Amino acid sequence: MKELEERIRRDGIIKDGGVLKVDAFLNHQCDVELFDAMGAEWAQRFKGVPVNKILTIEASGIGIACVAARHFGNVPVVFAKKAQSINLDGEQYATSIYSFTKQREFPVIVGKRFLGPNDHVLILDDFLANGKALEGLLEICELAGAQVQGIGIAIEKAFQGGGDRLRARGYRVESLARVGSMDAGAGTIEFLPA
């Protein structure tokens, strides 16, 4: 998606260690007009795919998913919650996700009332790097018996391999911008076809 790639080039900040900061428009300050265009693009790519629920994870995925939902007939958006601890009261699907940024596991939950075998789920998120967060969401869908119809990502850091691992497992992953390489020193970024 040209518009997103241009925005990353203009307002993204490349840092050492493969870090791409896009907090000016994606995950701290939110450009809702861009989110709307992203939603339209995903809707076009997933045209004809039955989707009755969008699943994302707090916090950065929520705004993107809620704006994009309009392009999927206003289906409900469910966001997985990062919990302090897993309270196995039987009312929640739970898993834990390893965060490389925070260097620790954190529990993630979804209320059982909000995901089940009748759901055809589109998973949306802002970033796909090593894929740990998505693997957690996929596990929750599996626990719920929900069918994952596809995965829509704003920015895939393709050089970290998570996207290709998910594609190899048979999932359809539609990333709107795929970063092939970045150079913090030179301030350059190369995109792969997306």
Added chain:
Amino acid sequence: MKELEERIRRDGIIKDGGVLKVDAFLNHQCDVELFDAMGAEWAQRFKGVPVNKILTIEASGIGIACVAARHFGNVPVVFAKKAQSINLDGEQYATSIYSFTKQREFPVIVGKRFLGPNDHVLILDDFLANGKALEGLLEICELAGAQVQGIGIAIEKAFQGGGDRLRARGYRVESLARVGSMDAGAGTIEFLPA
């Protein structure tokens, strides 16, 4: 806002201790069509008020704010982040908010690049109870020199007094549903004019 009150009566769950669970449509599963109607209602109430930025706080406020922004000319949405610790690197406005739910203080930050003296801010959030979260957001606006034009709330638990305290300080608070009283045993809820 009748639509929201009816939805609370239908899908809200009243619990002991003044707890109102609305995770079926507001803050875990999100009814984006309702969010859109809420955005239209706030836009009507704040008609003529200059707003060039919407400020909210993660996680539940984000979806509401991003959908509502469309009714305010697609202004940028900034969400305050709950941080593990306050890193006073000079790049962030920081405060701490006491959570009665979690019974502890947690630090909240907003990047200095995203809020400043030229900003006319509408603060949006899902709940207003004792008002601690909003006081934190107001403090961040003060640190930034931004002008708070108003506060839009989905559900105000008026019996907890936070809304009236903010009104007494001169802020315009527009709550779409104002709960006057709830009874967990009887399962009843009374709304005040909103």
